[in-house]
Amino acid sequence: MxxxxxxxxxxxxxxxxxxxPGAVSPQVLxxxxxxxxxxxxxxxxxxxxxxVVDTYFVWCVDTTAAxxxxxxRIEDEAxxxx
Numbered sequence: 001m002x003x004x005x006x007x008x009x010x011x012x013x014x015x016x017x018x019x020x021p022g023a024v025s026p027q028v029l030x031x032x033x034x035x036x037x038x039x040x041x042x043x044x045x046x047x048x049x050x051x052v053v054d055t056y057f058v059w060c061v062d063t064t065a066a067x068x069x070x071x072x073r074i075e076d077e078a079x080x081x082x
Contacts, residue, residue, distance in 0.1 A: 024059045 033053055036044045044052070075081065 022059050023061045024056055025063055026060055029053050029056060029060060 033049050036052070037046055037049045
């Protein structure tokens with residue numbers, strides 16, 4: 001799912017019984033998939049890992065160049081890691 005902006009979406013958390021806004025980039029989902037299928041002691045099967053990733057597609061957003069530039073500015077101003 002590709003979006004033009006990174007507006008957080010409110011999604012219910014079935015295991016914790018709450019709703020909260022959130023957003024995740026395609027890169028994060030890709031890195032999760034690679035790590036859980038290849039880089040851990042007991043890797044998940046590809047179908048299992050894909051099922052987990054599928055549950056987070058509703059939060060999937062693309063990051064714009066302007067948002068990355070803003071993150072660089074915030075990193076410098078607040079002294080936090082990007």
